[in-house]
Every structure is written in C-alpha cells, then in structure tokens.
Amino acid sequence: MKNAVGREIPDELLVDGREVYRGNNALDGKEYVKAGPKVRSFVKPQESKVLENIREAIVRCGLRDGMTVSFHHHFRDGDYIINKVMAEVAALGMRNITIAASSVGTAHDPVAKMIEDGVVTGLQTSGIRGGMGEAVSWGKLSTPAILRSHGGRVRAIESGEVHIDVAFIGAPTSDEYGNARGRGGKSDCGVLSYAMVDAKYADKVVVITDTLAPFPNFPPSIEAVDVDYVVVIDEIGNPKKIASQAARFSQDPRDLMMAESCARIMAATPWFRDGYSFQAGAGGPSLAVYRFLEPLMRERGITMQWAIGGITQPTVDLLNRGLLRCIVDAQDFDIGAVQSVHTHPAHYEISTSQYANPMNKGAFVNKLDFVVLGALEIDTGFNVNVVTGSDGILRGAPGGHPDAAAGAKCSIIVTPLVRGRIPTVCDRVVTVTTPGESVDVLVTDYGIAVNPRRPDLIDAMKEAKIRLSTVEELKDRAYSIVGAPDDIEFYDRVVAVVEARDGTLLDVVRQVKPYEL
Amino acid sequence: MKNDRRAEAKNRLRRTMMFVSAQQPGLMKDAWIYRPDSIIFDLEDAVAENQKDSARFSLYHILQAVDCGGVERIVRINGLDTPHWREDVRVSVAGGADGIRIAKCEKASDVQEVEAAVEAAEKEFSTEPGRTLLMAAIESPRGVLNASAICEASERLFGAAISGGDFRKCMQTRYYPDGVEMAAARGNLLLAARAAGVQCFDTVFTDLGDMEGFRAEVLMNKKMGFDGKSIINPRQIQPVHEIFTPAPEEIRQAEKIVRAIRENADKGIGVFTVDGKMLDIAFLPGAVRTLALARASGLYEGEL
Numbered sequence: 001m002k003n004a005v006g007r008e009i010p011d012e013l014l015v016d017g018r019e020v021y022r023g024n025n026a027l028d029g030k031e032y033v034k035a036g037p038k039v040r041s042f043v044k045p046q047e048s049k050v051l052e053n054i055r056e057a058i059v060r061c062g063l064r065d066g067m068t069v070s071f072h073h074h075f076r077d078g079d080y081i082i083n084k085v086m087a088e089v090a091a092l093g094m095r096n097i098t099i100a101a102s103s104v105g106t107a108h109d110p111v112a113k114m115i116e117d118g119v120v121t122g123l124q125t126s127g128i129r130g131g132m133g134e135a136v137s138w139g140k141l142s143t144p145a146i147l148r149s150h151g152g153r154v155r156a157i158e159s160g161e162v163h164i165d166v167a168f169i170g171a172p173t174s175d176e177y178g179n180a181r182g183r184g185g186k187s188d189c190g191v192l193s194y195a196m197v198d199a200k201y202a203d204k205v206v207v208i209t210d211t212l213a214p215f216p217n218f219p220p221s222i223e224a225v226d227v228d229y230v231v232v233i234d235e236i237g238n239p240k241k242i243a244s245q246a247a248r249f250s251q252d253p254r255d256l257m258m259a260e261s262c263a264r265i266m267a268a269t270p271w272f273r274d275g276y277s278f279q280a281g282a283g284g285p286s287l288a289v290y291r292f293l294e295p296l297m298r299e300r301g302i303t304m305q306w307a308i309g310g311i312t313q314p315t316v317d318l319l320n321r322g323l324l325r326c327i328v329d330a331q332d333f334d335i336g337a338v339q340s341v342h343t344h345p346a347h348y349e350i351s352t353s354q355y356a357n358p359m360n361k362g363a364f365v366n367k368l369d370f371v372v373l374g375a376l377e378i379d380t381g382f383n384v385n386v387v388t389g390s391d392g393i394l395r396g397a398p399g400g401h402p403d404a405a406a407g408a409k410c411s412i413i414v415t416p417l418v419r420g421r422i423p424t425v426c427d428r429v430v431t432v433t434t435p436g437e438s439v440d441v442l443v444t445d446y447g448i449a450v451n452p453r454r455p456d457l458i459d460a461m462k463e464a465k466i467r468l469s470t471v472e473e474l475k476d477r478a479y480s481i482v483g484a485p486d487d488i489e490f491y492d493r494v495v496a497v498v499e500a501r502d503g504t505l506l507d508v509v510r511q512v513k514p515y516e517l
Numbered sequence: 518m519k520n521d522r523r524a525e526a527k528n529r530l531r532r533t534m535m536f537v538s539a540q541q542p543g544l545m546k547d548a549w550i551y552r553p554d555s556i557i558f559d560l561e562d563a564v565a566e567n568q569k570d571s572a573r574f575s576l577y578h579i580l581q582a583v584d585c586g587g588v589e590r591i592v593r594i595n596g597l598d599t600p601h602w603r604e605d606v607r608v609s610v611a612g613g614a615d616g617i618r619i620a621k622c623e624k625a626s627d628v629q630e631v632e633a634a635v636e637a638a639e640k641e642f643s644t645e646p647g648r649t650l651l652m653a654a655i656e657s658p659r660g661v662l663n664a665s666a667i668c669e670a671s672e673r674l675f676g677a678a679i680s681g682g683d684f685r686k687c688m689q690t691r692y693y694p695d696g697v698e699m700a701a702a703r704g705n706l707l708l709a710a711r712a713a714g715v716q717c718f719d720t721v722f723t724d725l726g727d728m729e730g731f732r733a734e735v736l737m738n739k740k741m742g743f744d745g746k747s748i749i750n751p752r753q754i755q756p757v758h759e760i761f762t763p764a765p766e767e768i769r770q771a772e773k774i775v776r777a778i779r780e781n782a783d784k785g786i787g788v789f790t791v792d793g794k795m796l797d798i799a800f801l802p803g804a805v806r807t808l809a810l811a812r813a814s815g816l817y818e819g820e821l
Contacts, residue, residue: 253551253751445550465815481546481583 005383005435007507013144013497014505021504024406024437032359035160037203040228049230050176054208055088057229058166061204063089066096067165068122070202072194073103074170074182074331078241081170081208082108084233090119098122100162102153102194102352103397106130107241115140124162126153127397128387128496136495137393139511145394145496147387147433147509150194150330151356151363151403152501157201158357161503167202169195169222170236174209178227179220182332182349183342185211187237190311190332190341192221196351199226210236221349243335249291249314250284254445258285258414261443261466262372263292267300268464269457271369271409274302279309279365279404282333283374285414285443290314297323308355308364309371309400311337311347319344328364330355330400356403358501365400365407373401375415377429380471382436382451384413385429387498390422392488392512394496398433402501405438410457413439417446423478423485425471430488432507433498446477489513523647526615527675527715529589530809531555532745532761533754534678534718536593538563539572542579549585551751554813556585559593560605561620569601573608580612591652593618597627603634609649610638616650616675621683623660628653628670635673652676652718656683661702668713676716678747679706684720692723694730696737707742716744725750735760762814763807771807774800775821 001009003020014020042049051057063069069089071082082101087110089097095118104111104125112131114120123145128136136145148156156162171180172187182192187210199205199222206229207222250256262285266272278293280286291314297303304324307315311329313336318324326346332338341347356365365371376396377385384405387396405411415424425444440457442449447469450458461468469477490510500506535553537544539560548556558579564572580590592614594605598621609617619631628651635649651673655661661684668677679702685691690698703719710717719738722731735757738746746757763771770792777791778801788797811817 251752254547257551257751445547 003505004437005381005432005506007432009505009508010494013494013508019504021435021500021506024435027359027502027504030359032159034158035163035201037164037201039203042228048176049178049227050212051229051231054085054231054233055092057206057231058085058088058092060229061166061206063094063166065094068098068100068163070164070167070198071099071101072169072192072198073101073105073127074189074192074194075187075237075242077105077107078187078238079107079170080235080237081168083110085168085208086111086114086120090114090117095119096121098124100124100153100164102150103127103399104129104132108132112140118142124148124153124156126150126399128394129396133394137509137512139491139493139495141495144494144508147398147496147498149356149398149402149499149501150352150400151358151365152499152503154197154353154357155359155501155503156499157197158353158360159503164198164202166204166206167195167198169199169205169207171207171209171222172236173211173213173217174207174222174230175213175215175217175224176230177215178205178207178222178224178230179215179217180207180209180222180227181213181217181219182221184213185209186235187211187239187242188338189237189242190338191329191349193330193350193352193355195222197353199223204228206231208233208236210234243332243338250288252284254416255284255288256291258416258443258445259288260292261448262289262412262414263296264464264466265412265441265443265448265461266293266370266410267296268460268466269410270460272296272300272302275305276302276369277306277308277367278304279307279368279371279400279408280315281373281401282310282312283414286372286374287312287314289372290318294318294321294323308368309404311341313337316340316344316347319346328355356400356407356501358403358406363403363407365403368404368408370410370412371404371408372412372414373405375413375424377424377426378413378415378439378442378471379426379429379436380475382439382442382471383429383432384434384436384439385431387433388431388509390430390485390488391515392430392490392509394509398498402434402438405434406501410440411438412441412443414443417444417474417478418482421482423475423482425475425478426485427475431498431509435500435506442471442474444474447474449474523650526650529554530813531589531676531716531718532810532813533748533757534591534745535748535751535754536563536721539576539592540564540568542575545575545579546583549583549588551754553588553748553751553754554745555589555591557591557593557618557747558614560601561593561595569595573604577608577612580609580614589615591616591618593620593654594631596621597630602631606631606634607638607641610635610644611642613644614649616652618652618654618678620654621656621660622653622667623657624663625666625670628667628674632671632673647673649673650675652678654678654680655702655706656680657687658684661705664706664709665712668709668715674715676718676744677706677710678718679703679720680747681720694733696734703741711742717742719743719746721747721749722753723749725752728752728756732756732760758814761810762816763811765816767807768811768817771804771811772819772821774804775808778804
C-alpha cells in the first residue's frame with residue numbers, strides 16, 4: 001500500500017496493528033494503554049545489588065534466547081557497554097536476541113559478527129552506522145531492523161510496542177543500590193536521558209558503572225527503585241570519544257554562508273521574537289547558526305527562552321551570555337555541555353520522553369519555534385533522508401530529526417547542494433526518514449527554497465528580500481554539476497523499516513544489490 | 518554599441534577579486550557562490566610547475582561548463598618570462614574568460630604583447646573581438662615606475678593591481694600593519710590608474726586569522742581611493758563589501774547629484790549648486806559609482 005509520502009509499503013508488513021504513514025497528525029487523539037514491566041520485588045533489607053560481573057547479571061536476570069535487551073548511546077563512539085554485554089550473551093550461547101538501542105555506531109562493529117552468527121536476530125534503533133549498518137544492508141539480520149526516531153523509540157516503549165526484557169544502562173557513577181548519574185567518574189557523559197525510559201519500562205534493569213559512588217548518589221537520573229543489579233567494571237567507555245573537546249565553530253566559508261542564511265531566514269519570520277525556542281543539530285553549518293543569531297538578537301534586544309536537543313558549547317555560551325534563559329538537555333556532545341549541565345542552575349536534564357515522544361502530551365519538540373537540521377539527501381517533495389547513503393547502505397541516524405522537524409513552527413534543513421560527486425538535492429531520496437510535510441525551508445550553498453506548503457514563509461522571505469529558488473531549480477542545478485545519479489538496485493527483500501514518529505510505516509529499506517561494473 | 522558594452526564591462530564594480538587555484542576544480546566550480554565581484558582563476562603561483570597542463574584543462578572546462586551567475590571570471594596567466602603564458606591565453610579565450618590578469622607586468626610592451634596574443638586567440642576561436650579584457654599586476658619597482666605607461670597601454674585594459682608579495686621582496690622589506698612599506702607603490706599606482714581612467718586594486722592580505730588587520734587595511738584602501746582588493750578566501754568578501762558600502766547619507770547625496778546633473782543638462786545648464794555646493798558634470802562618475810556600490814550592497818533600488 002502506498003503511504004502519504006508515496007512510498008510503497010509491502011502488505012506483509014501491515015500486521016499486528018501496523019499502519020502506513022498517513023500524515024504527521026493522523027493519530028492525534030489515539031488512545032493507548034501504557035505498558036507495565038513485570039518487576040521483581042527487592043524486600044530484604046541490606047542485601048547488596050552489586051554483582052561480580054556482567055555475566056552474573058545476565059544470568060540473574062534470566063535472559064534467554066529470543067529476548068530483547070536495551071542500551072543507550074550517551075557514550076557515543078566511546079561506548080564499551082554493548083560490546084561487553086553482547087560478548088557475554090554470545091559466550092553463554094544465547095541466540096535470537098533483539099537489541100533495542102537508542103543508537104548503534106562504529107563502536108559496535110564487533111556485534112555485526114553476532115548478526116551473521118544468529119546471536120542477534122532483531123535490531124531496533126534510532127541510528128545505525130558502521131559494521132552493523134552494513135550487516136543489515138547486506139541482508140544478514142534475519143528480521144527487518146526497525147528504525148525509529150528518538151521520540152518514536154520512547155513512544156514504542158511506553159505503548160508496549162517494544163518490550164524490553166533487560167535494560168543494560170552504562171552509568172558514569174552509581175551507588176551500590178543503583179542510583180545512577182551521568183555525572184562524575186571516568187566517563188562523565190552529562191545526562192542519561194535515553195536510559196530513563198528503559199529503566200521505567202524494562203522487566204529487569206542492570207546498571208553498569210566504572211565508578212561506585214557513596215550512597216545516596218543523588219540526585220539520580222536512574223533511580224534505584226527501578227534497578228535490579230549493579231555491576232562495577234574497569235571501564236564503561238573511552239572518555240575521549242564520549243565528550244569531545246568543546247565543539248569549535250566551523251571556519252569553512254560554505255558552512256558559514258549557509259549558517260548566515262539560516263539566521264536571516266529565522267529573523268524574517270514572526271517567531272523570531274523575545275522568548276523564542278530553538279534546536280540546532282551538531283553539524284558544522286547548524287552549529288554555526290548560533291554565531292549569526294547572537295548579533296541579530298542583540299540588535300533586536302531579544303533573548304531565547306529555551307534550547308533543546310543535543311547540547312554543545314555554542315548553546316552553553318549563549319546561556320552564559322544571558323541570551324538564552326534555559327537549556328533542556330537530552331544529550332551532551334562536548335565537554336562544555338557536560339560541565340554546564342552539572343553546574344548551571346538553568347541547564348536541566350530531561351528524559352527522551354519529555355524531549356520528543358509525540359504521544360505523551362508534553363514533548364518539548366512540539367513547542368519549538370525553530371529547528372536547523374542537516375540531511376544526507378532531500379528530494380523535490382522536501383522529503384529528507386538521514387539514514388541511507390547514496391549507495392543504499394544504512395549509515396546514518398534519524399535521531400531526533402523527524403521529531404524536531406515535525407514539532408517546530410519553522411524547520412530548516414541546511415545542506416550543501418552536492419557532496420563530492422553526489423547531488424544532495426534530488427528527484428527522490430533513497431529512504432524517507434523525515435516526511436516533506438515536516439520540512440519548511442531548504443538552505444543550500446547555491447540557494448534557498450521554501451516548501452510550497454508554507455506560503456506564509458514564502459511571503460515572509462519576500463518581505464525580507466531573501467532570494468528564493470524552487471527546490472526543482474536547486475535539483476536541476478545539482479544535476480547540472482554532477483549529473484543525475486543512476487538508481488540504486490535493490491533486491492525485493494526488506495532489511496529495515498522506517499517508522500514515522502507516531503509508529504506508522506514511513507518507508508522500507510531493501511537489500512542492496514552488489515554493484516557490478 | 519560594441520564599445521558601450523566594453524565600456525560597461527571595463528567599469529563594472531570590482532570590490533573583491535578572489536583568487537582560486539586552477540589546480541583545484543572543486544574550488545573553482547563553487548567560487549562564485551560566495552558572490553565576490555570577480556573570480557581570478559590562478560594558473561600562476563598557485564599551480565605546481567608540473568601541473569600547468571592539467572590546471573589549464575580543468576580551467577577550460579570550468580569556464581565552459583559552470584554558470585557563475587554573472588560573477589566576472591578573470592584568469593591570472595603565467596609571467597611573460599615563462600613558457601606557459603601563450604597557452605594560458607589561448608585556453609582563457611577559448612573558454613570564454615572575461616579577462617586576463619597579466620602577472621609581473623613591468624612595461625607597456627608586456628601589455629601589448631599579451632594583447633596581441635589575445636587578439637590572435639579571439640580570431641582562432643571565433644570569439645567576439647575585443648571581448649577579453651586585460652588587467653595588469655604590478656609586482657616590482659620597475660613596474661611601479663612604469664605604471665603610467667602600463668595603464669595607458671591598451672584599450673582593453675580595465676585596471677591595474679599592486680601585488681605586495683613580490684614587491685616587498687624586491688624592496689627588501691616585509692609586511693607592516695601600517696602599510697608604510699607599500700605606501701609609495703600604492704600611491705603611485707593609484708595616480709597612474711586614475712590618470713589613465715582605469716580601475717585600481719590593492720594587494721592580498723594573507724593572514725586569514727587577523728580579520729581586524731584585514732579590515733584596517735581595507736579601510737585604508739577605501740580612504741586612498743582603490744576600487745577594490747584582491748582577496749584569497751571567501752571569508753574576506755563580506756568585510757570588503759561592508760567597508761565599501763556607502764553610508765545612507767552618501768547614497769542620498771549621490772542620488773541628488775545624479776538627478777541634478779541630468780535635469781540641468783536637459784536645460785542646458787553646466788554649473789549649478791546642490792545644498793549650497795557647486796557641481797558640474799565632473800561629479801557624475803563619482804555619484805554613479807556610489808549608487809552602484811549601494812545597489813550591489815542591496816541598499817539602493819532606485820532607477821538612477
């Protein structure tokens with residue numbers, strides 16, 4: 001069946017209540033029952049939750065073939081937890097395990113082999129890169145991977161669509177009772193927002209730390225009331241890859257030019273007023289937008305009320321300069337952000353449910369005025385792909401992209417017109433990860449296009465004398481530079497499904513045919 | 518008609534002339550998107566000696582294939598003391614470059630020699646005769662002393678630029694923030710260019726980390742009367758354009774002057790006063806340039 005973005009969704013996927021995507025707000029008002037985990041009481045006073053090692057935790061949790069385990073990705077490329085846990089799972093001879101992680105990347109390449117060996121047969125994530133992405137794309141996973149946005153992942157957990165049997169939560173510090181924080185220790189990652197929902201909805205919860213803190217380790221991100229076991233290991237991650245040095249503003253003139261355009265576009269809309277809200281991605285041009293917003297805000301005498309998303313030094317700088325009133329933080333990308341969330345009274349940790357779950361009645365993304373995001377590809381229908389490369393291989397992360405784009409009053413995609421020999425603006429993206437309905441403005445180095453669905457924005461741009469192109473003109477320009485790409489060839493087999501944030505099916509990723517000369 | 522077109526081309530606005538190495542097609546293809554007034558595709562110093570052929574090849578295809586959105590396309594050819602320059606000229610003309618920058622120009626005959634090669638190339642490739650303009654880069658004391666003759670050497674010549682790197686070496690000095698080491702060269706070239714009625718451009722500022730120093734130098738250029746500056750990075754475009762942007766009062770005054778001169782010319786009056794100041798036709802070019810600068814900066818949308 002064709003969905004609202006024109007993608008053919010195979011009928012065999014439309015089972016167990018699954019529907020095709022029918023538009024951003026089609027499921028508004030849908031009633032659902034929140035899931036409840038099956039928990040084990042912990043009554044005996046003074047009994048310790050601390051176990052010898054990860055293997056003992058796996059055994060004590062009763063993990064067995066066919067179950068689902070969850071992980072979070074606050075340690076980013078420096079994460080050791082997934083590999084360590086999965087190595088023990090494999091060593092115990094388990095099979096048919098589903099990994100429900102908030103994201104997986106190159107740090108988890110060793111798990112790709114487990115996909116081939118049948119240890120892992122299910123994968124549900126909001127980002128997939130590296131060896132895992134290739135293994136899935138080449139059809140090694142026996143069931144289609146499920147790709148969800150950050151908000152979509154939380155929605156699926158809270159509604160019971162995903163049931164986590166055991167959640168493994170890496171924590172920079174924890175006390176022996178399981179009060180865990182993103183703060184301190186050797187692997188300080190700032191916040192534990194993704195893991196909060198796992199702790200509340202998983203049947204069993206294991207906190208893994210390399211720094212045991214005195215009881216009570218307060219205030220905790222993960223409360224001991226939800227934790228079954230605590231395991232202390234030597235290292236939970238590589239600090240250098242968890243939080244990088246302060247993100248530096250790009251010096252690339254192309255990034256700066258596009259960032260300046262984004263700021264001018266924002267300033268041309270009615271929402272650029274005192275108390276506005278903003279989210280920027282962590283890419284070069286998105287981050288650089290802060291540099292151009294600051295003088296515009298000073299000129300107009302306005303301040304930003306709140307900023308969300310992956311937090312970086314430029315966001316923190318704005319807070320410290322009094323131009324931003326508060327930061328609500330679901331992930332930290334650099335040391336500046338990590339330090340700020342621990343020290344600044346107006347820098348708050350929130351759960352990913354608060355951040356982006358579209359069905360929880362209070363997602364921050366739905367109150368956004370502006371978001372500036374990147375794209376691997378964008379097509380003439382403004383549909384964005386952030387997950388498959390130009391070769392059709394899974395190597396990206398929808399993350400909060402579809403959530404923030406859908407929620408914001410003005411969502412801006414910023415991307416160069418071509419990358420190397422690949423046109424970024426194209427006729428039809430390989431995979432739709434953010435529907436065109438959610439995208440308002442496209443900023444490229446060759447010109448700006450506004451989605452025709454937004455005549456109000458077109459008028460505002462004209463009023464501000466911002467020169468506009470059509471998205472078709474930009475596509476033609478891209479093709480005139482690098483040529484029209486040949487279609488990628490796929491087998492029929494679906495290797496991954498892409499859910500819209502409400503859980504309906506937005507697109508499918510099929511197995512790539514090897515390229516032959 | 519043809520001469521009008523050439524006069525228009527010769528006098529176009531050139532606040533920023535941005536160098537881009539012809540050895541890097543990826544950069545050449547995108548140079549125009551930053552909206553400098555002119556791009557200088559460099560076949561000379563930025564291209565390794567054993568890469569001259571491939572750079573010319575890339576340059577030709579960029580000139581032919583890329584629509585630079587109206588941004589002027591100049592080619593800096595190799596010096597006349599090299600075996601490369603004649604082929605550089607052929608490729609530039611064949612590709613359809615708007616102009617050629619003559620490196621290390623020392624005397625009027627250098628301009629004339631290049632002009633002859635350009636004429637031959639225009640004939641060879643059936644390009645409109647006279648279409649390819651010239652500019653001279655003055656890089657030595659001899660060039661500075663001969664600046665007047667150089668600036669008057671050809672009808673195709675639209676301007677001259679001082680090139681600081683080689684000049685400072687010749688003068689056994691180096692860069693100083695106050696520009697004292699270049700004062701004589703800048704002043705002399707400006708006098709020569711103005712006397713010949715051609716444009717004049719200042720040298721590049723190479724320290725990309727020192728934007729304050731760059732802005733100070735551009736401000737000095739504007740005060741001295743330069744038409745624009747040679748630049749090496751897109752980051753330098755905006756500061757130059759900002760500094761060369763006329764103030765609102767200057768724009769209003771220029772508009773008044775152009776209107777008054779036209780109205781009085783219709784009435785047959787040559788000399789008159791505006792706001793108590795005496796004006797005549799000699800004030801027209803300056804006022805027109807002010808309006809052109811204002812228009813390029815998006816501050817003026819009038820008809821004048």
